[in-house]
Amino acid sequence: MLIDKHNRITDYLRIAVTDRCNLRCTYCMPESGIKYVPKDELLNFEELLRLANIFADLGITKIRITGGEPLVRKDIMKFIKGLSEIEGIQKINLTTNGTVTGKYLKELWKYGVRTINLSLDTLDRERFFQISRRDEYDNVLKCFHDMIEMGFQVKINCVVMSGVNDIDIIPFIKLTEKYPISVRFIEEMPFNGEGKDEGHLVWDYRKILGEIKSAFPNVTKLIDPPNSTAYNYKIENFQGDFGIIASYSRTFCGTCNRIRLTPKGVVKTCLYDEGVFNVKSLIRAGATDEELILAIQEAVSGKAKNGFEAEGRRSFDFPVSESMSTIGG
Numbered sequence: 588m589l590i591d592k593h594n595r596i597t598d599y600l601r602i603a604v605t606d607r608c609n610l611r612c613t614y615c616m617p618e619s620g621i622k623y624v625p626k627d628e629l630l631n632f633e634e635l636l637r638l639a640n641i642f643a644d645l646g647i648t649k650i651r652i653t654g655g656e657p658l659v660r661k662d663i664m665k666f667i668k669g670l671s672e673i674e675g676i677q678k679i680n681l682t683t684n685g686t687v688t689g690k691y692l693k694e695l696w697k698y699g700v701r702t703i704n705l706s707l708d709t710l711d712r713e714r715f716f717q718i719s720r721r722d723e724y725d726n727v728l729k730c731f732h733d734m735i736e737m738g739f740q741v742k743i744n745c746v747v748m749s750g751v752n753d754i755d756i757i758p759f760i761k762l763t764e765k766y767p768i769s770v771r772f773i774e775e776m777p778f779n780g781e782g783k784d785e786g787h788l789v790w791d792y793r794k795i796l797g798e799i800k801s802a803f804p805n806v807t808k809l810i811d812p813p814n815s816t817a818y819n820y821k822i823e824n825f826q827g828d829f830g831i832i833a834s835y836s837r838t839f840c841g842t843c844n845r846i847r848l849t850p851k852g853v854v855k856t857c858l859y860d861e862g863v864f865n866v867k868s869l870i871r872a873g874a875t876d877e878e879l880i881l882a883i884q885e886a887v888s889g890k891a892k893n894g895f896e897a898e899g900r901r902s903f904d905f906p907v908s909e910s911m912s913t914i915g916g
């Protein structure tokens with residue numbers, strides 16, 4: 588198993604297969620986009636599957652595929668099929684913006700994907716365009732309904748931005764009355780590709796919960812699953828539930844069980860660190876599986892206690908200036 592110096596077991600790997608995205612969400616990247624990683628600098632699928640097998644041998648049981656938008660990468664279904672054949676991997680989840688997801692739903696189900704996180708920050712068409720800078724609202728909503736109809740466990744990820752979509756909090760809660768979904772409100776983080784770090788605590792997890800309780804006093808606190816990043820709640824008699832992720836306040840770090848792999852092959856033991864080492868460089872230098880295992884174990888062993896410690900270890904980028912698309916959402 589992968590155990591850090593704080594006695595936390597790491598059993599969850601997030602793989603960002605690309606930094607490319609067909610949206611330009613304001614909290615993730617500038618309108619002009621970002622400088623994408625050249626394709627030959629991405630981990631190829633053979634390398635990714637080799638690493639996934641190694642991670643499975645080290646106790647990883649859950650893999651989430653992220654991006655950018657992961658489904659824009661060519662032959663992504665062959666990779667997901669490969670993951671589904673790895674012994675020890677019990678869950679393969681996906682985070683997507685829903686723009687191209689619809690055509691892949693049958694294959695995703697075939698290869699064992701049952702939970703899909705849909706990045707959707709508003710239920711208003713005009714605000715969707717303002718946030719994403721693309722006219723894809725109807726397409727995304729159709730995907731949302733198709734996923735529910737097919738039986739996927741759907742989780743909506745909504746980044747709450749002051750003066751932008753805070754008006755959508757209550758409509759999202761009302762959506763859980765009709766549908767058996769989970770809506771997770773996420774504190775805005777500084778990973779916007781511009782280094783801007785203003786106002787991220789205007790809507791912290793306390794204020795978000797207070798806003799919901801003011802409209803729905805009968806909020807019930809649910810028991811949070813082990814290693815949950817969200818504080819989970821439910822409105823009485825509603826089909827779905829909601830959660831609040833304190834990603835900027837970083838209150839959930841004490842039970843962290845995650846490790847990240849960026850599109851460039853950088854291993855990150857925390858969202859806020861600058862990357863521990865580049866596993867792609869080791870692979871392409873001819874490292875054996877045993878050498879990769881030792882490097883991964885050493886990285887996890889030195890994992891920071893929390894996001895604040897990880898951020899404090901950074902040798903550059905104050906404030907943080909990466910795009911979430913380059914990290915893996």
